[in-house]
Amino acid sequence: MTRAPGPSAQPVPSGESAPPERADTPWTVPNALSLMRLALIPVFVWVLMGADSPGWALAILIVSGLSDWLDGKLARWLDQSSKIGALLDPAADRLYVIVIPICFGLKGYVPWWVIGLIVARDVLLLGTAPLLKSRGITALPTLYIGKAATFALMSSFPWLLGGQIDGIVGTVAFPIGWAFLIWGVGMYLWTLVLYWIQTVQVVRTLPRGMAAAAAADR
Numbered sequence: 001m002t003r004a005p006g007p008s009a010q011p012v013p014s015g016e017s018a019p020p021e022r023a024d025t026p027w028t029v030p031n032a033l034s035l036m037r038l039a040l041i042p043v044f045v046w047v048l049m050g051a052d053s054p055g056w057a058l059a060i061l062i063v064s065g066l067s068d069w070l071d072g073k074l075a076r077w078l079d080q081s082s083k084i085g086a087l088l089d090p091a092a093d094r095l096y097v098i099v100i101p102i103c104f105g106l107k108g109y110v111p112w113w114v115i116g117l118i119v120a121r122d123v124l125l126l127g128t129a130p131l132l133k134s135r136g137i138t139a140l141p142t143l144y145i146g147k148a149a150t151f152a153l154m155s156s157f158p159w160l161l162g163g164q165i166d167g168i169v170g171t172v173a174f175p176i177g178w179a180f181l182i183w184g185v186g187m188y189l190w191t192l193v194l195y196w197i198q199t200v201q202v203v204r205t206l207p208r209g210m211a212a213a214a215a216a217d218r
Helices: 029-050 054-077 083-107 112-126 128-133 144-162 168-205 208-217
Strands: none
Touching: 029 054, 029 083, 054 083, 054 144, 083 112, 083 144, 112 128, 112 168, 128 168, 144 168
């Protein structure tokens, strides 16, 4: 996990190439795990919504969470970092963060206003993309609190699902799941503020003409 600076840090323009190049090959073990996580999303939806089996749905989330942890470790241990892997892993995280709460809302596990906050945050964050692109910036530095927010949200899902199981398991898991969810949503919304602060700083400090000139020089 890479710790990124806070809102005062300067983003990296698209023309600069400070980070080391990743391999182009998609055929790696970490990528296979990321693809498996993506493939498990429709399986999870069917098991929870169609088969109405929260126990098996919980098992799928546990397997998905373990593979998410393992693919990052293997990428470093086996030196198999790749460009496609840098896209697959966050894409899987984003889909889980959107699809699972919607399923929970349909099942009545989580109120819709909580789900609305999560989805609205991602939609509002998309508004930074054209502003950054106009300044020649492809992406802002990843915030550590953003990683923590995603971790808290992803941790809340299996606990909330376990809370639907009868007996002592449900009694213990339910409040833990809500604790993770509240903490995760709070940090998730705060990162929206921080990313917009960074975007405003970029727009103010990097004139549009300067970005165009830099692109023309490349």
